[in-house]
Amino acid sequence: MALVTLEHVSKSYPAAGRAAEAVVAVDDVSLEIEAGDVYGIIGYSGAGKSTLVRLVNALEPATSGSIRIDGQEITSLRERELRGIRLGIGMIFQQFELFEAKTVRANVAYPLKVAGWSKADIRARVDELLAFVGLSDKAGARPDQLSGGQKQRVGIARALATRPRILLADEATSALDPETTQEVLALLKRVNEEQGVTIIVITHEMDVIQSIATKVAVMDRGRVIEHGDVFDVFSAPRHPSSQRFVGTVVKGVPSPAELAVLRERHEGRIVTCSFRDGDASQARVFLDLAEAGLEFELVYGGINDIRGRAFGHLTLAVRGDDTAIDRALAAVAQHADVTEVR
């Protein structure tokens, strides 16, 4: 049984003005998130990702559909009962949302007080958590004395305080620089691997998905348009919207504007070859073209690595006899997806 199950979940907000229509933020979403997953939810801003994640801990009530946490239906629970559920689900935020008036220690202790822990237990648990996130020396500091990365580490310690099984990360690294992002992602990975916490990450950053996610769902206009294994979704997106999104975050596919420049700058025919898994097929492509006696150059491209599996796109300008090129491309098509762009 999945740890988090969403079935036909929708969330709409009533119309703001008299003439306005109700806004559907989440539209008939069904997902299953297994214990131990790092589940990425990606999409452009406004796609409904943040609303979706807030349905999981019922910060926002769903309009319709069923949400089960560890088998328990939460859509029918009352606010008071939901508070108990929330103790088992940690959450971290883009803007960290630390209590500025409290010390680091008091921030991390807060959910434990809510959960009714004893003073001595709180003290021991906070020490343990601060050591885990590497901030033992900052226990007495105020949030405004910390860097962004340190703030998010406090946020993570606070979210994990009550030993939740699920951690929701809402654009948790979007306000951080690339280096700090990697630090925080490494920490989240440890949270998942060492403590077995299931993590749901909302993001629009490819890096985040690439470094920690095991599964991914692509959202567009409130709907999950594609979901599955990260490698599959990113190397061969099926839905046009996910192709568009993946195209903007994955290296190697020239945008229409870039393509126009390439066409102007390079003679001959321009083809994009897409590879999945392994470098052998790339070598074959170059070999096929060389054997056909064609002149070719690499004009655009990139190789991506997701957890040790590579995929990529290479755009080549090929010059020579047209029939020879046709024949060579047919051979290339045995090893890679070939799209002729001129």
Next chain:
Amino acid sequence: MDRLLELGPEFWAAAGETLYMVALTMLFGGAGGFLLGIGLYATRRGGLLPNSVVNNVLNVVINFFRPIPFIIFIAAVQPLTRAVIGVGIGTDAAIFALSLAAAFAIGRIVEQNLLTVRPGVIEAARSMGAGPLRILGTVVVPEALGPLILGYTFIVIAVIDMSAMAGLIGGGGLGYFAQLYGFRQFEPVVTWAAVLLIVVFVQVVQYVGNWLARRVLRR
């Protein structure tokens, strides 16, 4: 100047009355205004305990009383003062009117300052399973404490100002003293002595308020 020295005992008694009225007004009006402000804040739409009926009632009551000039208010509220305090005149009657007027003003100021708390931290507390009353007490008020202190400082000074009108119902104080012995007896030195002492009060209050707020904000 001689006249002022002659009036020494009356002057200090009036200063004492002003301090007494301001202190008790801040105690009663401050507490009442705090509750009003919390109520306004919590019951607004999208708030922690949204309740449009309560919110509308509070808003209408505050909007009704707040624009009344205090010199009119102190007279208009006299029947209520008599019902609550037992008498309609004197220092205690003035404190009642002052507290009521101050509470309505403080309610708004508390509401405004609580609204500066980022919704994100409230959401964070909710995500940890905290209930609305706990969030009000342990997140919203502590997070807004710096601006709240400055808001209260502002109100103390406004109450010092209002207390000068307490003489209308026999409340005494420095305002009445300046009127009676200064203005009406053509003794500008006496008037200015009262003014200077009020300025000193205001400066001290502002200084203490700033100092406290800075300590809380740690900036």
